[in-house]
Amino acid sequence: MKIAVLGTGSVGQTLAGRLAGLSHEVVMGTRNVAESLSRTTPDAWGNPAIGTWATQNPHIKLVNYSEAAAFSDGIIVHAMNGFAAIESLKQAGEANLSGKILLDITNPLDFSKGFPPSLFVSNTDSLGEQIQAAFPTLKVVKTLNTVTNPIMVNPSIIPGDHTIFVSGNDADAKAQVVEVLKSFGWAAHNILDLGDITTARGTEQILPIWVRLYGVLQTPMFNFHLKVAH
Numbered sequence: 001m002k003i004a005v006l007g008t009g010s011v012g013q014t015l016a017g018r019l020a021g022l023s024h025e026v027v028m029g030t031r032n033v034a035e036s037l038s039r040t041t042p043d044a045w046g047n048p049a050i051g052t053w054a055t056q057n058p059h060i061k062l063v064n065y066s067e068a069a070a071f072s073d074g075i076i077v078h079a080m081n082g083f084a085a086i087e088s089l090k091q092a093g094e095a096n097l098s099g100k101i102l103l104d105i106t107n108p109l110d111f112s113k114g115f116p117p118s119l120f121v122s123n124t125d126s127l128g129e130q131i132q133a134a135f136p137t138l139k140v141v142k143t144l145n146t147v148t149n150p151i152m153v154n155p156s157i158i159p160g161d162h163t164i165f166v167s168g169n170d171a172d173a174k175a176q177v178v179e180v181l182k183s184f185g186w187a188a189h190n191i192l193d194l195g196d197i198t199t200a201r202g203t204e205q206i207l208p209i210w211v212r213l214y215g216v217l218q219t220p221m222f223n224f225h226l227k228v229a230h
């Protein structure tokens with residue numbers, strides 16, 4: 001497949017690298033290609049700057065949002081800062097998005113008052129729903145937003161069963177995203193379809209407990225395992 005990854009942070013890098021490793025053709029979307037390529041200072045967690053990463057991954061081209069979305073033949077991975085989520089898609093352009101699947105990983109995190117962050121959308125709405133409402137022809141599927149990026153593409157980092165959630169209005173789009181998740185190593189019985197895009201309220205609201213667990217455990221390498229009594 002020809003897949004666009006919108007976002008150059010650690011999530012965008014991890015997803016783009018893994019998808020290319022699975023033999024997909026991948027491009028990555030950024031605001032300003034030249035400025036992004038000039039970045040070489042790692043982030044606070046030691047993740048490479050996008051300029052360094054792009055040099056190490058020359059097969060993945062950095063382009064603007066509209067070129068990236070136009071390149072995709074069906075799936076666009078959305079790994080944007082939450083505040084920039086809708087603006088990036090406006091810049092991608094309605095015509096380049098129409099009918100395509102948005103594998104949306106974004107969380108509505110607000111770090112403006114420090115750690116822990118709050119959610120800038122919650123309770124009766126979600127970022128996933130806001131994106132779907134703003135772009136009705138896009139098939140938004142929210143997933144992977146409840147785990148740290150290495151686990152997204154390599155769930156076996158955590159031994160045994162653990163759960164990943166999927167939310168979206170379009171059954172076929174969810175089925176295609178589930179195939180992508182399986183290609184990353186997620187077992188079918190650990191992929192839980194929660195229902196329509198309003199269920200993204202639940203998975204985005206996992207983040208307040210997720211950041212508290214991160215603080216207590218001092219590692220992001222954990223996940224939830226849903227167990228049901230029969």
Ligand SMILES: NC(=O)c1ccc[n+]([C@@H]2O[C@H](COP(=O)([O-])OP(=O)(O)OC[C@H]3O[C@@H](n4cnc5c(N)ncnc54)[C@H](OP(=O)(O)O)[C@@H]3O)[C@@H](O)[C@H]2O)c1
Nearest residue numbers: 007008009010011030031079080081082084106107148149
């Ligand atoms: N980090 C994780 O493991 C993890 C796990 C689950 C979910 N998520 C979610 O995934 C998304 C991506 O996370 P991330 O850690 O990879 O990166 P991030 O720092 O949250 O976002 C970086 C991306 O946002 C873009 N962006 C566009 N406009 C922006 C603006 N005004 N301010 C800041 N950034 C802007 C940047 O564009 P440029 O390319 O132009 O710089 C860059 O591509 C977030 O919504 C996050 O909550 C992250």
